[in-house]
Amino acid sequence: MQLAALRTSRGETVAAVSAGGGWAVVDGATDISSLVSRVNWRSDADAALASGRRITGADALFANPLPNPAKVICCGLNYADHIAETGREVPEFPTLFAKFADTLTGPDADITVTDSTAVDWEAELAVVIGSPLRHGDRAAAQAAILGYTIANDISMRDWQSRTLQWFQGKAFDATTPVGPVIVTADEFDPADGAEITCHIGDELMQRSDTARLVFDAPALVSYSSGFTALAPGDLVLTGTPGGVGLGRKPRRYLADQEVVITRIAGIGELRNRIVLGDRIITNEERHES
Amino acid sequence: MQLAALRTSRGETVAAVSAGGGWAVVDGATDISSLVSRVNWRSDADAALASGRRITGADALFANPLPNPAKVICCGLNYADHIAETGREVPEFPTLFAKFADTLTGPDADITVTDSTAVDWEAELAVVIGSPLRHGDRAAAQAAILGYTIANDISMRDWQSRTLQWFQGKAFDATTPVGPVIVTADEFDPADGAEITCHIGDELMQRSDTARLVFDAPALVSYSSGFTALAPGDLVLTGTPGGVGLGRKPRRYLADQEVVITRIAGIGELRNRIVLGDRIITNEERHES
Structure with a gap:
């Protein structure tokens, strides 16, 4: 369904x-x-x-199928090729951070970003929670998964790298598209290896499959439930494969009006135009000039 | 008021x-x-x-005066002495991470933690947003502040240090006490230097004053509003001064039944007993043993 x-x-x-x-x-x-x-x-x-x-x-x-989740938990560094392009080792524990509900947007929404010159793409499988879970083991986590959808963890690398914590570069309002549909877990199993791709216009940037996750969907859901209660509608983003702009030589970021197409076979596609807004000038800056 | x-x-x-x-x-x-x-x-x-x-x-x-904020934004590394005890330099930008509403708890609530052996304290001034703010400069941010309360960003250092991102060690459900009251901004200005302390039982662990923040309240609110819309009831935790358990030689963590008392002069105090629960054994572990 x-x-x-x-x-x-x-x-x-x-x-x-x-x-x-x-x-x-x-x-x-x-x-x-x-x-x-x-x-x-x-x-x-x-x-x-x-x-x-x-x-x-x-x-x-x-x-956006889930406009108001109480919790959006995101995993970084979860495909071996992406871990390699960041120069890191395969981790023992999942690297997690959070987004706000306001960070999400629709599957065909324009994504407007002001005040960043390093807007990057991160195609991701997203897990949708269907029933309450706390301290759940792998089997309980699997049973609590409603299904799967697509997300793109659009990341402002300049803000992300300002400090040790990635959050501020990944929490710009309305920059993470989600959708277009949720396919229930009885009809879609990421362990079967669905192709996941990200194109900028016609250019293929990322291609992997969902069976290559270091920490798979039930593992991430179980681990997260070890510190926080998960509820229906909560989202767990599972991380992105290699091929992001930050990992390219030379680095490549999104330009104004470029269209990001994020696909997972069996779920569908996100299609989002990037709109790079003018940087906001604060009243203070106006007074200074 | x-x-x-x-x-x-x-x-x-x-x-x-x-x-x-x-x-x-x-x-x-x-x-x-x-x-x-x-x-x-x-x-x-x-x-x-x-x-x-x-x-x-x-x-x-x-x-808990704010049981369901849409956004809880936390600043790390925001007192010079705490930055020094972590061995880092004074930063150019605030280091931010997020908590969920579920992470919060009441000013006199017991704090139950399972599966951590490194539970640490972080006394903090918390800013309460009173009116909507997006891309606000310092003056607009000041005007959007409703008032101030106290928080303790209780941190599970073992989980926090598992990966590069602190989030998982700071997002255990019902571990960040908030309250007891919100003092409105016309009656409390952190720039006046209110004493902030943290005691474990009778032992003084942290003492500083709220004028010593590297990024003060309007600076943090203004900066955060540059990437996300703030709304009435949202919280911004401003970071902790020196004296946390992680920074002590030898390190010192909270034991079962110890009471953490967090005070800010002019606001009041939090008084929270730590309950170290047994570690949860998953069904899988039971099956393995």
Whole structure:
């Protein structure tokens, strides 16, 4: 089954499900997080597929399927080739950092960045939590995974490298696209090795497969649940393969109006235009000049 | 004016205000974030002080005043003496990381930590945002500050040092106490140099004053607003002075049942007992043994 948030021609964003033959709106589900928090969400979804209001392609656009997760946990350095391009060793523990819900944006949204000259791409598989988990082992973590979606951890390398902590370069509002759909775990297993790619326009920048993660999805979910409770709708970003702009010789960053296309076979694609805004001049700077 | 969340003998948590002579409940304010989001919250608070339901001390306990901020931004390495004890240089930019709302807990709550043997203290001044801010200069940031409270960024140093990113050692659920009250910015200015201390039981561990921050409150708020929108109820933790357990020779970490007392003159104190839980054994480990 697939789940998505659809912006319809009526102007609404609705939670919808698909079994491969078009989208059906689930009654009373304002968003995917609240839908999958229902104990019997799958029977509600099946009922919608059987008899719910249908939305046809031309009537809908995909929105960010998870606009307000309480927790977005991100893993860095989780593909061997990306670890190598940063000059580091394969780690014993996952390297984790957090994003805010505001950092996320839609699968086709323009990404506007002001005040950075080193905007880089990071294609990633994202894990969506479906049921509460705390101190879960690998099996419990696997069972708590609702499904998978795509993200691109767009990173402002100049800000990221200002200090020891990456957070500020990865927390610019509305810069991490997510979507277009969530494919449930019974239909998509990253261990099967789905191709993950990132293109800038027509140019292939990253290509790997989801079976090459150092810490796989249940490992990351289990580990994270060791220090914090996970809840339906929470996201775990699993890290990016080699081929980012920072790792290239010479380095290559995103230019204004370039389009980043992030694909995972079996899930779909994100397509985001980069808009490099003018740097904000503060009142203080105006007063100084 | 002071603001607090009070647990009353009726079992409620209510948002209340004080002008130094007891606490008054503000009608219809379920929490402090929603209270200060009102355009005219100060007149509502004044009305409550004049004629609202009174709560006397024996009837109330302080709860976490901000149980659900959308954003908790923390600054590391922000007192010269703490920077020195970590062996680093005074930085050009603030070192920032994030916590989840779930990381926070109340001013008198027990702090239960499982699976860490290096639990350390970090007394901190915390800034509470009172109005929306994005790309704000220093003056705008100052105007967006509602007030100040106390936090202790309890840190699991073993987890913190596992990888390059500190996040996992600082994001254990319910380990960062906050409170007991928020003192509004018209009555408390950290630049005046309020004493900040941390005791373990009777033993003084940290003592500094809030005027010694490398990046002061408006600087941190302004800088953070350069990449993310801040909203009423968001928190910015300003970093800790020297004297943490990690910086001592020999190192000194918190033992089970020790009480951490964190004080800032003019705001109050946090008093939190440490409970070192047994390490969680996963099902997998049980199966292996």
